[in-house]
Amino acid sequence: MPELPPPRDQRRSYRIATVCLGNICRSPMAEVVLSAALEDAGLDDRVEVDSSGTGGWHTGEPMDDRAAETLGAHGYDPSRHRAQQFDTSWFDEYDLILTMDHANDRDVRALAPSDGDAQRVQMFRAYDPEASASDDEVPDPWYGGQDGFERVLAMVERTTKALVDALDARV
Structure with missing residues (x-):
């Protein structure tokens, strides 16, 4: 498991961005x-989370219906999400940027203003205890059926547990 980057500013919450392609699924x-x-762990007053996509096709749109239905069926509230596009300003705002796949990772790193900014970018599944060097991406479920969204949710929940444990020790 990688080390969490230090906070950019000790006076504010630790800020995490998750990034995929269109910001409507993963x-x-x-x-x-x-x-x-984070709320369940009592860390929501010290850690903030947002998401974006490397592309701007869906900016302003809600989450994909299948993603929202999957989350809702498991007790999560997806209703507030509106897609937004990642740009270089996110490097100033976020302490940790978690990418969903290697293409997202390359695209985000290419925007990094400095090597220090690029070091804040990590693969999301780097925190997944079941990930391996050959299986470290969150697959894009957009082109498939409902089972792909369930698979993504299982990966996200498993990875989130390990990430929250790391955050609890850090913040």
Whole structure:
């Protein structure tokens, strides 16, 4: 498991961004699950979470219906999400940027203003105890059926548990 980057500013909450391609499936699912887990752990006053996509096609739109239905069926509230696009300003605002796949990771790192900013970017599943070097991405469920969203949720929940444990020790 990687080490969490230090906070950019000790006077504010630790800020995490999750990033996927369009910000309508994977990264908002991770945002919702991580936010709920932080609240359950009593860390929501010290850690904030947001999400974005590397592309702007869905900016302003709600979460994909299948992603929202999957979250809702498992007791999460997906209703507040509106898609937004990642840009270089996020590097100034976030302490940790978690990408869902290697393409997202490359795209985000390419925008990093400095090497220090790029070091704040990590793969989301780097915190997944079941991930391996050959299986470290959160697959995009958009082109598949409902089972893909269930699989993504299981990965996100498992990874979130380990991430919250790391955050609890850090913040």
